[in-house]
Amino acid sequence: MQPSTLSPVTNHLIDSLPRQVRGSFLADCEAIDLAFGEVLAEPGERISHVYFPLNSFISLIASLSDGDRLEVAMIGSEGMFGMPLILGVEESPWHALVQGAGPALRIPAAVFGRHLARSPALQALLKRYFYVLMDQLSRVAACTHFHQVEGRLARWLLMTQDRAHSDQLHLTHEFLAMMLGVRRAGITLAATVLQTRRLIRYHRGAITVLDRAGLIEASCGCYAADRRIYRQVIIEA
Amino acid sequence: MQPSTLSPVTNHLIDSLPRQVRGSFLADCEAIDLAFGEVLAEPGERISHVYFPLNSFISLIASLSDGDRLEVAMIGSEGMFGMPLILGVEESPWHALVQGAGPALRIPAAVFGRHLARSPALQALLKRYFYVLMDQLSRVAACTHFHQVEGRLARWLLMTQDRAHSDQLHLTHEFLAMMLGVRRAGITLAATVLQTRRLIRYHRGAITVLDRAGLIEASCGCYAADRRIYRQVIIEA
DNA sequence: TGCCGTCGGTGCGCCAGGATACACACGCAG
DNA sequence: CTGCGTGTGTATCCTGGCGCACCGACGGCA
Numbered sequence: 247m248q249p250s251t252l253s254p255v256t257n258h259l260i261d262s263l264p265r266q267v268r269g270s271f272l273a274d275c276e277a278i279d280l281a282f283g284e285v286l287a288e289p290g291e292r293i294s295h296v297y298f299p300l301n302s303f304i305s306l307i308a309s310l311s312d313g314d315r316l317e318v319a320m321i322g323s324e325g326m327f328g329m330p331l332i333l334g335v336e337e338s339p340w341h342a343l344v345q346g347a348g349p350a351l352r353i354p355a356a357v358f359g360r361h362l363a364r365s366p367a368l369q370a371l372l373k374r375y376f377y378v379l380m381d382q383l384s385r386v387a388a389c390t391h392f393h394q395v396e397g398r399l400a401r402w403l404l405m406t407q408d409r410a411h412s413d414q415l416h417l418t419h420e421f422l423a424m425m426l427g428v429r430r431a432g433i434t435l436a437a438t439v440l441q442t443r444r445l446i447r448y449h450r451g452a453i454t455v456l457d458r459a460g461l462i463e464a465s466c467g468c469y470a471a472d473r474r475i476y477r478q479v480i481i482e483a
Numbered sequence: 484m485q486p487s488t489l490s491p492v493t494n495h496l497i498d499s500l501p502r503q504v505r506g507s508f509l510a511d512c513e514a515i516d517l518a519f520g521e522v523l524a525e526p527g528e529r530i531s532h533v534y535f536p537l538n539s540f541i542s543l544i545a546s547l548s549d550g551d552r553l554e555v556a557m558i559g560s561e562g563m564f565g566m567p568l569i570l571g572v573e574e575s576p577w578h579a580l581v582q583g584a585g586p587a588l589r590i591p592a593a594v595f596g597r598h599l600a601r602s603p604a605l606q607a608l609l610k611r612y613f614y615v616l617m618d619q620l621s622r623v624a625a626c627t628h629f630h631q632v633e634g635r636l637a638r639w640l641l642m643t644q645d646r647a648h649s650d651q652l653h654l655t656h657e658f659l660a661m662m663l664g665v666r667r668a669g670i671t672l673a674a675t676v677l678q679t680r681r682l683i684r685y686h687r688g689a690i691t692v693l694d695r696a697g698l699i700e701a702s703c704g705c706y707a708a709d710r711r712i713y714r715q716v717i718i719e720a
Numbered sequence: 721t722g723c724c725g726t727c728g729g730t731g732c733g734c735c736a737g738g739a740t741a742c743a744c745a746c747g748c749a750g
Numbered sequence: 751c752t753g754c755g756t757g758t759g760t761a762t763c764c765t766g767g768c769g770c771a772c773c774g775a776c777g778g779c780a
Binding site: 721722723724725726727728729730731732733734735736737738739740741742743744745746747748749750 | 753760770
């Protein structure tokens, strides 16, 4: 959630830990690189590691019994993957798909559990992050139902831009369609509108955000709402 | 989640507590009656009490900045209201609306916090419930987006039946429309189909479930999925 | 008994988005 | 430099659900 042109090599949650805790926690983390398309978890599968993205980011995807899929959350350097462990459940209810390649920190689930048990500060922080996530899940349900593709697309691009820490995104219409749960042609239409309005430019899978403010204007209010809650609960707490 | 014709005066979460913990917890609970339409919380508002419905039930409703609203979860004797407190946040992100009048137990937020801090068993149980809720929120997002009114209506009636512990439900089409985020006329259409198929009967706000198995058949798979996760994580754990 | 508020059935025009399909354009690899 | 795969533009038809509106029916209440 930093200005988009910076490239922090930090994770905001880890950064927010008290110095003492952070040191000991980081000592057990391993720096890795996430590759685009990598699957970190499948629904019902055991979570092996907790991930803290740096410049990378991860989509959480809900899938229904009939096979339909929808992205319900996105995790970048402002968050973490592995929340169920905080609740004492070792399985993921989602597909966790690496959507933006890049560096991340990870820690084995068991080790994570030990840190959690030992550090109330860590626990408190991650619980608050959990609250944010829960709030966002609720909002996604309503937003996906009520808002139209154009606004949702704008919102999604902004979220991606925040997490990629870059104005250059690598996304095909096909991929966007999967994430938003709509047809590819629907994305083409909405994207054309945004491009005509000079808010973005794109060409064969490379999207550039030209006018961030305009994009916020074009997005549904849910982008702003998400950020507001994150600020309230994580940053100002 | 008991057979629908029974009228348990227990809450499954409280029931699942170890005897010791339960006694001390119950001692601080107050038995009350929830009235239909009562609002237990508004978004951004402090949560004053934690509620454990017995025969009553509560809807959690997400509302968007532009005013659209959607029910995202339903809480009956299988659950509780006040989850954010478990995460150390004292606000509700939802409207909490009493949807089925009846008895409930409640406990002041502060007292609840003390019990939580003292009892790891209580904490573990409620965290697991939280996991279930999170899973359901994800599913609702996808279900609301992909599934049609008829299946969603059937699902919703089943969920209500479970929580009301009765085959007789008091719901107008108008109200159902609000919950599912569709037009009243859409509900009329779907309800007519269900009635024609002899799955339900209704008359001026009184709906009777005639054929539960058939209704499950008619519902989208999400009803079954919700129950499966609850069983896995709460009952069998 | 008659009024009126609530509930539910229905009709109409409209539109977003679904399914399907085809065509073109760019760019890399051979 | 040519061919093919991938990414994008576009067209057609279809459907589910929306907005709006009206009406009939039931039932509680005076």
